[in-house]
Amino acid sequence: MPLALLALALGAFGIGTTEFVIMGLLPEVADDFGVSVPTAGYLTTGYALGVVVGAPLLAVLGARVPRKRMLMLLMGLFVVGNVVSAAAPVFGVMLTGRVIASLAHGTFFGIGSIVAAGLVAPHRKAAAISMMFTGLTVANVVGVPAGTMLGQELGWRVTFAAVAGLGVLGLLGIAALVPAGRAGGPDGAAHPAGRSRVRGELAAFRNVQVLLAMAMTVLGFGGVFAAITYIAPMMTDAAGYESSSVTWLLVLFGLGMVAGNLVGGRLADRALMPLLFTALSALAVVLALFVFTAHDKVAAAVTLPLVGAFGFATVPPLQKRVLDQTADAPTLASAVNIGAFNLGNALAAWLGGLALDAGAGVTSPNWVGALLAASALALAVLSALLERRAATPDPSASASPRVVATGGTRHPARVVQPSATE
Template sequence: MPLALLALAIGAFGIGTTEFVIMGLLPEVAADFGVSIPTAGLLTTGYALGVVVGAPLLAILGSRVSRKRMLMLLMGLFVAGNLVSAVAPVFGVMLAGRVIASLAHGAFFGIGSIVAAGLVAPHKKAGAIAMMFTGLTVANVVGVPAGTFIGQSVGWRATFFIVAALGVLGLLGIAALVPADRREPARDGGSGTDLRRELAAFRNPQVLLAMAMTVLGFGGVFAAITYIAPMMTEAAGYADSSVTWLLVLFGVGMVIGNLIGGKFADRALMPMLYVALTALAVVLGTFTFTAYDKVAAAVAIPLIGAFGFATVPPLQKRVLDQTADAPTLASAVNIGAFNLGNAIAAWLGGMVISAGLGVTAPNWVGALLAASALVLAFWSAALERRGRAAGRAHGHRADAGTGRVVTGTASAKRAAAGRLSEQSLVQDGPVQDRLTGATAQDSSTGAPVQDSSVEAART
């Protein structure tokens, strides 16, 4: 494992801790500032919205900065936000600190995914992405319970000081271990071209479908987990003090699912999504009834975490595969899609409870969301097969890594030039065939296929 992945995982651990630890510290924060629990809950809502907004915004602003430097700047922003929260004299300042820290979240994971994938061989990309996200999942097992305990014992401000220190450690690790990268210059030398290339990725239906799967699939998880405390105390009969350890079980499931999802997504990405989303829908649907039994609930909670997070590496990799020539914005927006799904699912779960359908009703809402994501996965695969069939009918063939179709002429000529070295084939900008000067093209958009896509096609 490249040590740079460890640095990224440390940053992810700090971000995951600060995102979720506030849920265990809401009573202490509310009492300190003299606000109600619902008002203190804005610290969670504000963070989620900050992720959704900050992901594309900072990805665009950082489009002309090297990825390593951008990751360092994002960790600096994260540290600043947590320090503001730690010293906040009034609630409004605390909320501002949470939003500042959240702005770094989406862009960090989006850009970090690209960096992680670039550190390893092509057939190990999903595993590398999963390794970075391990920091986020381990935060739910170690960081959140430890941060909650420290906050309740010493004071909640101490927790945010410690999280800020984790951010500093992550920043130093990135500075020391992540290799420097050279951003490919825009063809006209202007940032406008970079932005147009990034935005053009959203014209790809496969990118939009992957993001929709992200919203619905992981949203299904949070429809249930957002209301796990009332479910476990009112339906299963657990004591309030047991909820923390049940959330640890959820975190353990997330760690396992993340690693399994990364491993098998590198072998068979779409089948991995089919299995994970199907299992998630089934577990959530049955949890509507098994939540009334202590043992069954304790088994279901880590399974929800495992199957839910098993979708993260394959979905993130699918977005990267489909945007190989301009992945930064799409990758960051997909991270924002996770948080958008969380917010929508939590709102829907609250609606069914308010409608008098019972405290376990959010589980079947989550099951429907996961099932909807599964339908989109099959639709996405069907479109991909149709594109490949159309490409073969016109003498074209699909890119092995992304399923995008490249022209048969360019494909044949690249095969004839296969004896040339990697350096002689791959140039900055479009890939040129040294024998003929032909340029490989995406048959659906007509855009030049970049070197990463053609490398996949040649294999």
Template sequence: MPLALLALAIGAFGIGTTEFVIMGVLPEVAGDFGVSIPTAGLLVTGYALGVVVGAPVMTVLGTKVPRKRMLMLLMGLFIAGNLLSAASPTFGMMLAGRVVASLAHGAFFGIGSVVAATLVAPGKKARAISMMFTGLTVANVVGVPLGTLIGQSASWRVTFAIVAALGVAGLLGVARLVPEMPGPEGVRLRRELSAFRNVQVLLAMAMTVLGFGGVFAAVTYIAPMMTHVAGFADGSVTWLLVLFGLGMVAGNLIGGRFADRALMPMLYVSLGGLAVVLALFTLTAHDKIASAVTIALIGGLGFATVPPLQKRVLDHAQGAPTLASAVNIGAFNLGNALSAWLGGLVIAAGLGYTAPNWVGAVLAASALVLAVLSALLERPPVAGDHTDAGDATGVLRTQPAGTSRT
């Protein structure tokens, strides 16, 4: 694999760390600024919404900028946002820093996915994408626990300063290792928008929202679920999240490898398995060992969907992949926000801390249904059927008998 993928993975590691580490230092941040925990939670919500909005906006603004230079600019924005967070004198400034950093998230992964796929042979695209996302998954194993430890023992400001330094390393890596990519002539806004006429692109994005939403329906409430239901001590939650992160690493690598061989079967297995495991989590959550194994499986099956879904968007947005790829990254965060909200509703309704697992199972099962529908829509026509399976909109179009195509 090209060394340029290492630079992308370093940037992804920094982004993954800053996205999730705030959950580990939220009490310290709330205490320093004198705000409540729910108010401090806006730092999580604000970041997620910033990703959803920033993914298409930053990509559109960068359509006239060569991809390598745009990746460098995005890392610069990421560094600035984390430095602002580290030095914020008020909670409002801290929130602003989080939003600034989040604006780089979706566009970096979206453009980075296109770059990663361009650097390798066609049969290795999903694996290359998974290599970049390995940085994000490893962040949950190393970056988030370490950042939480530093934030609790020293200061959360030191944590965000270190994350900014990771951004500098990513910026330098992109500048040195990523080759020059096509300039403005290769990325035109009108062409990029045309990808959203393709039904297959829209279906893949819907699968992203529902599939990964299923993961975060459960994981968002993992702390109260594990302490109140499974009986773990508060301090054990960090290591349970490490197990989740290890599952993410394994699932990401497996998903990337098998998506290059059989993309749709990989999606069937991962989404179907995820729905089953999430449903079983309502039972296994009552046992320490069983719940720990289940958490790792959720991370593995959930992230096994990422490379194939990202590659599917790229495959069906050929000639105009950049914006679609970035918007699909925003779809992951939209799924996170949607599932966290739905999970909160069922808990507030008095259904218990394990109820979000049923929400996640339904979301994942819905994504599986869309995967089957997507495959049915792109089946080649049977012999003698005058249909065109390659229509740019992704909709089968009948060709009148007796006519020919030139």
């Protein structure tokens, strides 16, 4: 794999760390600012909403900027947001910093997917995309636990300062390793004029396959977060773990994400839709089983990484699916699809909370996740059926025999088949 993918993965590692590390530092942040933990939770909600809004907004605003330069600008914005968070004198300023950092998230992964796919041969695109997303998955295994421990020992501000440093390294890596724009290259520098380019990007949303892929993203990955959002009470109240064990259980989940991402990237280049069918089916089954296995320590520890593996196995194929369907103007659709992951997270967390409030039991969010994954599977089947129907020749549209005139005389019996160049 090209070294440029390492630079993209490093940027993804920093973004993944800052997105999730706040979950382990909420008590410290709340105490420091004198707010309640639920209020401090707005730092998570604000980030997610910033991703959803920032992805299409910055993709449109950066329509005329070469992709390498745009990636550097996005990493700069990410650094600024984390510096603001680290130095925030009051809670409102920290929330602002979180939103600033989040604005870079969706567009970075959206444009980064395009650049990663352009760095390799066509038959390795999904694998290249998965290499970039490896940074995000490894962040859950290494970055988030390390950042949490650092924040608990030295203060949460040190954690966000360290994440800003990761952003600087990512920016320098992109500047040094990602190839400069060239026609037909990964940067895609040969862009149409701004207004016509934006129209082309928006036109991608008239493609039903693009909309179906994004809906699969919302529902499929939402199924994962329906369970993971409430993993702490599930593991302590149902499985019987101590609260201190939740950190290493999340590491198990993260290891599953890493494995699923890498395997999904490789298999998606060979059989994209069959992989989606398999991963979404397995995810729905595993989440349904998690309703019951969550009541046993060993079974829960085995099931948790499977949720991460099957859930993240859908990420490279879904991102590649969007890129394949929007080959002429992929930037906006690719960025919006990243926002769709976060939209799915928010939707699933809300639905899982409704199940808990309804008294359905501490493991009931897993039922919600299973239903969301099954819904994504149904959309995948619909997408494949529509694609197959579109590829099936219409008998009524076949060319009728043509009458050829020779020397002024018409010869109805002589049939000329269209040539290959016609």
